[in-house]
Amino acid sequence: MRIKLNPTKKYLLGILLVGGSLLSFTKPGDRFFEIAKNLDIYATVFKELSTYYVDEVDPKKSIETSIEALLKSFDPYTVYYPENEIDEFLQMTTGKYQGIGIILSEINQSQRISFIEENSPAHLAGLGIGDQIVRINGTLLSDSPETDPAILMKGSAGSTVQLEVLQVGQSIPKPFAIKRETVQIKNVVNAAIVRPGIGYILLEDFNASATKEVKTALIELKKQGMQKLILDLRNNPGGLLTQAIDICNLFIPKGAKIVETRGKVEEWNKSYQALNQAIDTETPMVVLINNRTASAAEIVAGVLQDYDRAVIMGQKSFGKGLVQVTRDLPYRTKMKITTAKYYIPSGRCIQALDYKNKNADGTAKAFQDSAAKVFYTQNGRKVVDGGGILPDQLIQKKPLSAFAQALLAKDMLFLFASEFHGAHSNIARAESFAVDADILEQFNAWLAKSHFSYEAPVENQVKKLLEQTRDQAEYAEFQQLLHSQTTHWKTNLTRELKLHAMEITPLLEQEMIMHYYWQKGLNTWSTRKDPSILSAIDLLGKPTKFATLLSRQEKP
Structure with missing residues (x-):
């Protein structure tokens, strides 16, 4: 008796013999034949590489790379999760993970705590935002740049992770033994x-x-x-x-x-x-x-x-x-x-x-x-x-200025807030704290001593203009004229900070409040100063305008 196969079963049977002969029910031009044919080619390519390539081929790494490249060709949301990333997948769906309640970020070539969950094991142990993780379970991170700290931090609830931490304001790393717990990520x-x-x-x-x-x-x-x-x-x-x-x-x-x-x-x-x-x-x-x-x-x-x-x-x-x-x-x-x-x-x-x-x-x-x-x-x-x-x-x-973007990209606001926190144990409460002229001046002085490099758009344009006119007869005179006006176009960090103070101030306030008062403090700041929240509050205070926005009849 001939069994009629549904498309799914036909497809599965069609790939069972990849690397061997193709099934007899497929024929050239048939979609399932093309699938089986190309999988057969792929298996043969890998077999040849594994047998003859000059160096040893890691099958797991090679196959995962090819799967990722395949899925990437479709869309960013079709993703493969190998066994060692299942915990990450479960964290996204359940909102739970086993750890100590921190997020690590690579900042200034070091691993620093950029977020800490209030009342988490890390918080209760005395860690804070800006602290630098030096070692995890004996592994010196500076000697292992290829090692993902998140993998070293993994472990089951109830187990202990051994850390060596350089806390803000300190010069000598301190050991911490912190017991992992199941942490619920808040929505x-x-x-x-x-x-x-x-x-x-x-x-x-x-x-x-x-x-x-x-x-x-x-x-x-x-x-x-x-x-x-x-x-x-x-x-x-x-x-x-x-x-x-x-x-x-x-x-x-x-x-x-x-x-x-x-x-x-x-x-x-x-x-x-x-x-x-x-x-x-x-x-x-x-x-x-x-x-x-x-x-x-x-x-x-x-x-x-x-x-x-x-x-x-x-x-x-x-x-x-x-x-x-x-x-x-x-x-x-x-x-x-x-x-x-x-x-x-x-x-x-x-x-x-x-x-x-x-x-x-x-x-x-x-x-x-x-x-x-x-x-x-x-x-x-x-x-x-x-x-x-x-x-x-x-x-x-309004888009951020190039200066603000550069400060954020190089984590300068974060680093200043960390250093400030190390030198000052307290600031005003989150509901009243504001970056004033004195703090801006301290930031300006700190920035001047840092390794921060920045070229203002006007300086960049002047340099391009000089380069474009280099072959022209008037170049020497033009160059002399521009150089006589250097103070007007040469990047000056003090001038840039003064020019963009209105933009930098709230960004710095948020970073400093996060260091001292974590997410709870940032929430307080936002409801006082966030322009979008203030606009929403204003609209809710105008019932007629609010109703009009929802009642316009445009349907023919």
């Missing part, structure tokens, strides 16, 4: 009443506990008298689709459509509705987004916009309208693969890049604004697809 990192009657929730992630944390924050803020809400999704990279759906359900009524996924595997296509009673469908809301608001965070912003449930404020979001699922692979490996696009209630997909049709250099093409389709919210307001969520009220964000 809601700030929930507070920021003005009378106005609540604020900062949601930074969408791991498995996101909905629970937002719901808890909402209930608590209502108890404290919240009558209006700011939901901050800026810089939120997204996460689990299920959490985005459930968070939307907190604000829209049961039965309302939230999101639909459409892909090649039809049986995986699904429409998701709000399954539970909402917590709050009436409280006026502002949702803050920016160009780093992505994926699940864009679903929440887009759904609330489509139902006219909130005013979206800020900058255009990132534009990730793709859905990934995780597939288990052999030997405890996994693959996250893009399987569908998602569509929010108005019918739009906000994907900004077309990974199927790429530019000549291999980069994905951006969907053109001219090709954007018009959709409508529940109240008939126009919205468009193909490039992120466009806010109802834009907040123009």
Whole structure:
């Protein structure tokens, strides 16, 4: 009896004999024949390399490299997780990891603590932001630049990691033995009443506990008298689709459509509705987004916009309208693969890049604004697809100057804050601290003594101009003229700092507060001085303008 194979079984059988003869049911031109043929070629190439290449071939490293290159050719979100990276994958989805509660960053050619979880094992042991990790379990990091400190820090809860730490303000490293624990990464990192009657929730992630944390924050803020809400999704990279759906359900009524996924595997296509009673469908809301608001965070912003449930404020979001699922692979490996696009209630997909049709250099093409389709919210307001969520009220964000970018790129603000913290045990409380003229002067003096190098755009342009006119007859005279005006165009750090003081001051304030008061202090600073939060507070104080933004009827 002849057995009819479904496409999946046919494909699996077709690759079982890779490296050997091809199955008889495939034929040239058939898709599955091409798959089997090319896998056979690949296996033979690897066999030849392994046998004859002049140096020993590491099969694990070689195969992982080829898999990564393969997946990278599709999109940045289709990713392979080898066995040694499964913990990282689980951390992203569950929000839990086993460690001591710090983030290490390479700063000034050393490994420094750039973030510390309050009440974590590291914090309780006395470590702080800016501290330099010198050794981990006996390994001297300066002698092992190829070693990933994160791997050395790994270990099961209950085990101990041995550290040698040069703390800020100290000259001799100190040993620490810190017991690892299971650390829960918070999704809601700030929930507070920021003005009378106005609540604020900062949601930074969408791991498995996101909905629970937002719901808890909402209930608590209502108890404290919240009558209006700011939901901050800026810089939120997204996460689990299920959490985005459930968070939307907190604000829209049961039965309302939230999101639909459409892909090649039809049986995986699904429409998701709000399954539970909402917590709050009436409280006026502002949702803050920016160009780093992505994926699940864009679903929440887009759904609330489509139902006219909130005013979206800020900058255009990132534009990730793709859905990934995780597939288990052999030997405890996994693959996250893009399987569908998602569509929010108005019918739009906000994907900004077309990974199927790429530019000549291999980069994905951006969907053109001219090709954007018009959709409508529940109240008939126009919205468009193909490039992120466009806010109802834009907040123009001035790009950082070249000087500020250089300071941040070389971690100069971080390094100054660390040194300042080492020399001064206290600063004013987070709710009142401000970088004044005296601190700016100290920063200026410190910068002059540091190894910071910077060339102002005007100096760069003058040098280019001199180079371009070198072969001209007037060059000598021109050169003499420019050199006589050196003080006007030659980079001067004191002048640059004075020129950009308004821009540098808040950046330095944030860095110093983070060193002294961690995330909690930074939250306090933000609700006092962050321009976007202040704009949201201002809008919520103008009910007529707020209502007008949500009620414009544009649908024909």
